[in-house]
Amino acid sequence: MKKILINARKEDYENLLPLFEGVYHVIVHEDDVYQVKLFVPDSDLDAFIERIKPVIDLRYRENLIEVLSPDFVISPYLKRAEEKTKAPEKTPIEELLDTTKPYQKFDAGKVVLTSIAGIIALTGLFLNNVAIIIGAMLLSPILGPIYGFAINMAIGKVRDGMRSIGVLAGLLACVFALSALTTFALNLVTPLAITSEILSRTEVSPIYIFMAVLLGFASVLALARGMSDLIAGVAIAAALLPPTAVMGIALAMMHPYLLPSTVLVLENVIGMMAGALIATLTLRIGPREYYEQVAARRFITRTVLLIVVLAALLLAISMFLAPSI
Incomplete structure (x- = not known):
């Protein structure tokens, strides 16, 4: 399981929002920057990054994408989501x-x-x-x-x-x-x-x-x-x-x-x-x-x-x- 942290301006956040459907995520709004924390199975990471990169304008310093590998995640929901994923893992x-x-x-x-x-x-x-x-x-x-x-x-x-x-x-x-x-x-x-x-x-x-x-x-x-x-x-x-x-x-x-x-x-x-x-x-x-x-x-x-x-x-x-x- 991978954790993705996304910082986005309001304009980019509105474009990203439809892509978060069906993905476990938490949104924190601070000033004009939205911070989104998502969890995706390892095998879905590359495809997910490919979907969000064209949508967010990374020329702005406020916008960034960070990918982390947590030591462990305790969540029955995420465990079930990972078990449903049958695609072979692809290294980013x-x-x-x-x-x-x-x-x-x-x-x-x-x-x-x-x-x-x-x-x-x-x-x-x-x-x-x-x-x-x-x-x-x-x-x-x-x-x-x-x-x-x-x-x-x-x-x-x-x-x-x-x-x-x-x-x-x-x-x-x-x-x-x-x-x-x-x-x-x-x-x-x-x-x-x-x-x-x-x-x-x-x-x-x-x-x-x-x-x-x-x-x-x-x-x-x-x-x-x-x-x-x-x-x-x-x-x-x-x-x-x-x-x-x-x-x-x-x-x-x-x-x-x-x-x-x-x-x-x-x-x-x-x-x-x-x-x-x-x-x-x-x-x-x-x-x-x-x-x-x-x-x-x-x-x-x-x-x-x-x-x-x-x-x-x-x-x-x-x-x-x-x-x-």
């Missing part, structure tokens, strides 16, 4: 955007966690230990930027979406540089062998792009529905961190595996971006206003075309490299 657009804000900043915490995860993954690769590699994925905050990119692009906030991709690129660059430096230093002390776990991250195939699309789709679907990001985050990190670490290994040890491991990372990134965008379209995530919807569709169309071109290029490279690996 504003709430989805708020969840993406932390993934638009390149801060020290993300760098430290990703670097530690990269070092642990590097250790697992050289020890040929799958358990260590998977354990490293639990620390990595790689999922967030891909999710932030998809949600912001769907809303039409291209700049914020590109910031998220910039954060992802920065985190992967940290893993790449740290892996290369660590491998170079260790190789001076003791000879390092190329294990089967390392070799498996140098195998490229067109199928990896399609797998990445499914992974990106499932991850955004889970987060948008409020599910735990732990499993999805581990899967995303497992597809990106070890191949990025192998890129650093190949560079430091001057192996010819740098190109295929780079292609594998790019395949996974492009595929996940495509799958994440498909998920936003499937969930009908988008702006409320019509002109914003038109702009968002235009941006998504351009982004999809670019992703298709890049995916086609990577597919061609994968088909060229696959027989020789």
Whole structure:
């Protein structure tokens, strides 16, 4: 159950009044401002906000809409109203955007966690230990930027979406540089062998792009529905961190595996971006206003075309490299 607080001038209040029919509400009148307190089921929130936003003129400072989540509400009437609601819950657009804000900043915490995860993954690769590699994925905050990119692009906030991709690129660059430096230093002390776990991250195939699309789709679907990001985050990190670490290994040890491991990372990134965008379209995530919807569709169309071109290029490279690996 959500609580909505609306402050409205008299002129706007009169326009809003018909929309309150059938909704539990309390009205308080102070001077020239009306304050309305309403309770609506979670699944009705998005549709209700879409109905009232065009009616109230939010250019005036007196007018505002606030949405709260009460810890609990004791009311048999509201309980019955919530039980009658059978529509699946849809997370409001504003709430989805708020969840993406932390993934638009390149801060020290993300760098430290990703670097530690990269070092642990590097250790697992050289020890040929799958358990260590998977354990490293639990620390990595790689999922967030891909999710932030998809949600912001769907809303039409291209700049914020590109910031998220910039954060992802920065985190992967940290893993790449740290892996290369660590491998170079260790190789001076003791000879390092190329294990089967390392070799498996140098195998490229067109199928990896399609797998990445499914992974990106499932991850955004889970987060948008409020599910735990732990499993999805581990899967995303497992597809990106070890191949990025192998890129650093190949560079430091001057192996010819740098190109295929780079292609594998790019395949996974492009595929996940495509799958994440498909998920936003499937969930009908988008702006409320019509002109914003038109702009968002235009941006998504351009982004999809670019992703298709890049995916086609990577597919061609994968088909060229696959027989020789």
